[in-house]
Amino acid sequence: DTGVSQDPRHKITKRGQNVTFRCDPISEHNRLYWYRQTLGQGPEFLTYFQNEAQLEKSRLLSDRFSAERPKGSFSTLEIQRTEQGDSAMYLCASSQGAGGADTDTQYFGPGTRLTVL
């Protein structure tokens, strides 16, 4: 399978616990994005990477959230001290990143569904 993969697919945790999600983008895609989606809403942008550099963070990304892409390949998203409001689907997407400011096609992974009890 050469698409975007995410792990785990589902995560149930208790309030206050830390969780970490992993995203493996399509091979050789330079750009990697994290989005959050709640029921009945479209995906909301959280952050994105160009290779290993985190270039943009949304105001939605509180101090409890941190994302990394250490070698410019896979990425992790960690949420510390989870709250019930963090319950959502966390989607990862990647794009080729052909350069310039043109929007390039984003390919989404299956998502990690987080439930905070």
Added chain:
Amino acid sequence: GQQVMQIPQYQHVQEGEDFTTYCNSSTTLSNIQWYKQRPGGHPVFLIQLVKSGEVKKQKRLTFQFGEAKKNSSLHITATQTTDVGTYFCAVDNSNSGYALNFGKGTSLLVTP
């Protein structure tokens, strides 16, 4: 970033009927993308429109970008049960230039 409003929120049609969803912005858009998300699935890219007045077709789907580049529509002719899902329009998050701002989507239900 740029924001878009999408209507209707829901649409229930009989198989064979047509369906249209609209996406509107108060500002001029550089481009617009459309995605489909099946129930329990993830967004899948359908198309990107860039030019003023652009019309693109994919089988029974017709995508249109307004002359003023402030609105767009997706029209499905003769819906099938496989068309069920939520259709999102998405525009550039102008802060980052690469990330997307999605509309709230139109959920389509098709009954046989």
